[in-house]
Amino acid sequence: xxxxxxxxxxxxxxGRVQILHDLTFExxxxxxxxxIGPNGCGKSTMFNALIGxxxxxQGNIIFKDHxxxxxxxxxxxxxxxxxxxxxxxxxxxxxxxxxxxVAAVHGAGMSEKAAQPKCIEALKLTGLYDKxxxxxxxxxLLDRKRxxxxxxxxxxPVLLLLDEVAAGLxxxxxxxxxxxxxxxxxxxxxxIWIEHVIETxxxxxxxxxxxxxxxxxxxxxxxxxxNSKLVEEVYLGVEEDE
Amino acid sequence: xxxxxxxxxxxxxxxxxxxVGMSMIFGIVQLTNLAHGEFVILSxxxxxxxxxNLGLHPLLTLIITVPLMFVIGMVLQNLLxxxxxxxxxxxxxxVTFGLSIIIxxxxxxxxxxxxxxxxxxxQSLSVDLGPIKLPVLQLLVxxxxxxxxxxLDLFMKKTxxxxxxxxxxDDKTAATLMGVNVKHTYGIAMGLAMGTAALAGLCVGMPWxxxxxxxxxxxxIAFGVVVIGxxxxxxxxxxxxxxxxxxxxxxxxxxxxxxxxxxLLIMLIVRPQxxxxx
Numbered sequence: 248x249x250x251x252x253x254x255x256x257x258x259x260x261x262g263r264v265q266i267l268h269d270l271t272f273e274x275x276x277x278x279x280x281x282x283i284g285p286n287g288c289g290k291s292t293m294f295n296a297l298i299g300x301x302x303x304x305q306g307n308i309i310f311k312d313h314x315x316x317x318x319x320x321x322x323x324x325x326x327x328x329x330x331x332x333x334x335x336x337x338x339x340x341x342x343x344x345x346x347x348x349v350a351a352v353h354g355a356g357m358s359e360k361a362a363q364p365k366c367i368e369a370l371k372l373t374g375l376y377d378k379x380x381x382x383x384x385x386x387x388l389l390d391r392k393r394x395x396x397x398x399x400x401x402x403x404p405v406l407l408l409l410d411e412v413a414a415g416l417x418x419x420x421x422x423x424x425x426x427x428x429x430x431x432x433x434x435x436x437x438x439i440w441i442e443h444v445i446e447t448x449x450x451x452x453x454x455x456x457x458x459x460x461x462x463x464x465x466x467x468x469x470x471x472x473x474n475s476k477l478v479e480e481v482y483l484g485v486e487e488d489e
Numbered sequence: 490x491x492x493x494x495x496x497x498x499x500x501x502x503x504x505x506x507x508x509v510g511m512s513m514i515f516g517i518v519q520l521t522n523l524a525h526g527e528f529v530i531l532s533x534x535x536x537x538x539x540x541x542n543l544g545l546h547p548l549l550t551l552i553i554t555v556p557l558m559f560v561i562g563m564v565l566q567n568l569l570x571x572x573x574x575x576x577x578x579x580x581x582x583x584v585t586f587g588l589s590i591i592i593x594x595x596x597x598x599x600x601x602x603x604x605x606x607x608x609x610x611x612q613s614l615s616v617d618l619g620p621i622k623l624p625v626l627q628l629l630v631x632x633x634x635x636x637x638x639x640x641l642d643l644f645m646k647k648t649x650x651x652x653x654x655x656x657x658x659d660d661k662t663a664a665t666l667m668g669v670n671v672k673h674t675y676g677i678a679m680g681l682a683m684g685t686a687a688l689a690g691l692c693v694g695m696p697w698x699x700x701x702x703x704x705x706x707x708x709x710i711a712f713g714v715v716v717i718g719x720x721x722x723x724x725x726x727x728x729x730x731x732x733x734x735x736x737x738x739x740x741x742x743x744x745x746x747x748x749x750x751x752x753l754l755i756m757l758i759v760r761p762q763x764x765x766x767x
Contacts, residue, residue: 337663349653352653
């Protein structure tokens with residue numbers, strides 16, 4: 248299968264503090280890559296580098312065969328990279344529909360008329376269609392998470408970045424989110440998914456990458472990665488001789 | 490008393506127009522534009538020059554001044570303010586302060602410190618409604634203020650460009666990730682703010698005299714309106730303009746501004762986020 252994204256020896260951080268060190272991995276079209284790792288290992292920084300909020304000091308990011316390392320964040324969004332945040336950031340004064348419309352018009356470069364059916368499609372896929380006229384600032388946490396995904400879908404992404412969509416949700420709500428991700432996978436989206444609720448990742452991802460100290464520790468079959476002693480040691484704090 | 494209330498409301502419409510551009514820049518660009526008062530006065534001078542040299546009616550000068558100020562605003566934001574904003578909000582604040590000094594001194598150089606005023610054919614006309622007298626000029630500038638503020642509010646809610654401006658105002662990072670070109674949006678917001686400054690310039694230049702140094706007076710009024718209304722709220726600006734105008738008129742000739750600022754202080758204590766904050 249063809250590579251959609253390649254991280255090639257990427258080093259990046261904030262100011263003088265480098266968080267990512269020589270990070271290398273690739274994602275194929277239609278794949279769901281789960282990303283795990285302890286707090287501070289650079290998962291969200293990897294997303295920030297990928298969407299263009301920070302510029303790597305070394306290495307390259309190749310997306311759809313284009314080097315996007317120096318490209319602006321809004322241009323990358325237009326190229327098809329959509330991101331959700333762990334703490335949802337809706338445009339609170341706007342309705343659910345308007346939130347998605349902004350994404351469709353600017354992110355996908357569509358006219359308002361052409362964007363309409365795409366917005367409705369994104370709202371239906373995320374279960375927010377009935378709440379489309381609700382002001383987003385009044386939504387529950389689960390619906391805010393849904394809106395994050397709907398808005399990212401509004402940009403008509405090729406690559407969808409999910410940042411801890413299950414965090415802070417009840418068990419039942421996590422089940423809803425899992426189903427939504429499964430639906431997105433079935434629709435053919437390529438997804439990179441950071442999650443702390445690790446059990447959810449085993450059945451929902453094609454590959455799992457464990458990060459540690461800003462670099463890739465292990466990547467491969469989700470179950471194998473989960474059962475790896477190396478991952479247990481670094482991620483769960485279990486010593487090899489225990 | 491009724492006449493005073495009417496006068497206060499009419500004055501409030503103009504104050505809302507003076508403040509709305511500054512409120513937009515506060516809310517969207519997160520910048521305190523210390524040159525806003527000077528832009529209002531610069532526009533008043535532009536209209537005066539067009540009236541004098543081309544023989545245009547003051548109202549017709551808007552055809553030139555509004556687009557011209559819009560373009561100046563976009564250029565200033567894109568070429569100057571956006572660049573310094575990358576280094577934080579303080580350099581941008583200083584740039585607008587510098588702009589205010591440059592504009593003030595250029596106007597002094599070109600027009601001297603003499604008072605200016607645009608003369609209109611309806612300067613002394615009024616509509617008598619029994620005990621209430623409505624000066625046509627005040628009614629006109631109030632109407633312009635009211636219509637502009639309401640249109641701007643509608644533009645923000647109903648157009649996709651307005652929605653992108655609101656999205657940027659809510660969360661510029663999230664807006665960027667939705668594909669919004671934030672710098673370009675800032676440019677448009679500044680252009681719109683300058684367009685309202687052009688309208689405000691006409692509305693203060695017709696009924697009142699102005700000088701190259703009058704900008705600071707309108708900057709303070711704009712500040713008051715923005716603080717009372719809530720930063721970034723267009724509707725709030727309208728209500729705050731009316732509150733500020735009413736307070737000034739009801740305070741009388743001697744204590745008008747004092748009462749206005751007393752209202753401002755009370756607002757800062759009771760509701761520092763303003764009446765219609767986000």
